[in-house]
Amino acid sequence: MTNASQAAAFLRMQQLMSYSPVPSISTELLVTADGDLNRExxxxxxxxxxxxTLLIGKRIAICCTNGVEEVEILGAHRWLTEHGATVHIVSPRIGDFHPSLGLRFPPQCATHVLAIRLMENAGWLKIDRYTDEAKVEDYDAILLPGGCWNPDALRMDKHAVALVRAMYEAGKPTTAICHGQWVMVSARILKGKRATAVWNIQIDLENAGATVSDEPCVVDGNLITARFPFDLPRLVQALVKQLLPSKI
Incomplete structure (x- = not known):
């Protein structure tokens, strides 16, 4: 390829990847906005x-992959850990992809997941255990955070889907927030259940057989779901109530 043709190809690539300011979710704006759920x-x-010491002895899996919503995973991880729980970030191995897919992952993806703020890249979070290693007997509860990209990729991992289904069938708190419920859809655990999710995927829950309520947090047995980052406190409160029914 000549220099001229290389330049033309580069120009065309630029034309196919338009630049724009990146939409994001700001934790600062979330926690300072004038709303009851924001104050919570x-x-x-x-x-x-x-x-x-509240959760000493409890082990909780936060199951996610790249594109996980930062405030949801960090908020849950911090609160649960600070109250005594052992919390693992459980993620699929990145694996290999056929060259025809054009996918490229940095080496860090082998050991970390990339958090996001809506569409803005955030920080890297270390993976504690891979989904092909995680077992239902290892954990007392599981949490599926959102971020649109994260659950859409996670639901393709057979080990993640199997873990979610096994946790639910074992009667352990099985929780999801925002887009995390997509993994529940793929695990086929929503039929006949009451649930909620971020507004734009509530129809996906309906199509999976759930009865959807537009509420901050919906509890149906050991299935616990919430809609948006500002609903996280109620999701975690419901999870803790099931782990410690005599205390809460």
Whole structure:
């Protein structure tokens, strides 16, 4: 390829990848907005810990992959850990892809997942265990955070889907927020259940056989679902209530 043709190809690639400011979710804006749920999130994230032993002995899996919503995973991980739980980030191995797909992953993806803020890249989070290693007997509860890209990729991993189904069938708190419910759809655990999700995928839950309620948090047996980052405190509260029914 000549220099001229290389330049033309590069120009065409630029034309196919338009630049624009990146839409994002700001944790700062979420916790300072004038809304009851925003104030709940502020307290959840920033109030001093009152009982650091509350969840001692409890093991919780946060199952996710690249594109996980930062405030949902960090908020849940921090609160649960600070209250005594052992929390693992459980993720698929990145694996290999056929060259025809044109996919490229940095080496860090072998050991970390990339968090996002809506469409903005955020930080890297270390994987504690891979989904092909995780077993239902290892955990007392599972949480599926959102971020649109994360669950859409996670639901393709047979080990993740099997883990979610096994946790649910074992009667352990099986929780999801925002787009995380897509994995529940693929695990086929929503039929006949009451649930909620971020507004634009509520129809997907209906199509999976769920009765959808537009509420911050919906509990149906050990199935716990929430809609949006500002609903995270209620999701975690419901999870803790099932782990510690005599205390909450």
């Amino acid at each position: 999130l502020n307290s959840f994230l920033f109030d001093p810990v009152t009982d650091s």
